[in-house]
Amino acid sequence: MAALVGSYASYPAPPGDKRFGMSQINGPASYTAITVGTPPTGGIAVTAAQLGLVEIEAVLSIPTSNNGQYHLIPFPSRSQLAPQTTMLFAAIVTATGAQVTAATNLSTFTFIIVAVGN
Numbered sequence: 001m002a003a004l005v006g007s008y009a010s011y012p013a014p015p016g017d018k019r020f021g022m023s024q025i026n027g028p029a030s031y032t033a034i035t036v037g038t039p040p041t042g043g044i045a046v047t048a049a050q051l052g053l054v055e056i057e058a059v060l061s062i063p064t065s066n067n068g069q070y071h072l073i074p075f076p077s078r079s080q081l082a083p084q085t086t087m088l089f090a091a092i093v094t095a096t097g098a099q100v101t102a103a104t105n106l107s108t109f110t111f112i113i114v115a116v117g118n
Helices: none
Strands: 019-026 046-047 056-059 070-075 086-093 110-117
Touching: 019 056, 056 086, 070 110, 086 110
Parallel strands: none
Antiparallel strands: 019 110, 046 086, 056 110, 070 086
């Protein structure tokens, strides 16, 4: 069994204590590849406000483009143990699993993001 490092945010939480947010976004005209670090940089930034939330605690879906060619992988923009005001997403080519190359135009692709938070 995995060791519990600490409680996360306000969990455990009773059902109905959290809000769900959802939004359809377009990709950027020029994608910047995400660079893993503390914190990560690049990718597609999505704010909690774009999802109708104040903070994002978890992304509940794997956003897939309207034609299935790309999907997004969420990265926290700050410590994983803190709710996020912005999430970063790496764009991945579904057929290969490789990150989309820098400067790729994703503006004609839409993604639906579902998250839970406050």
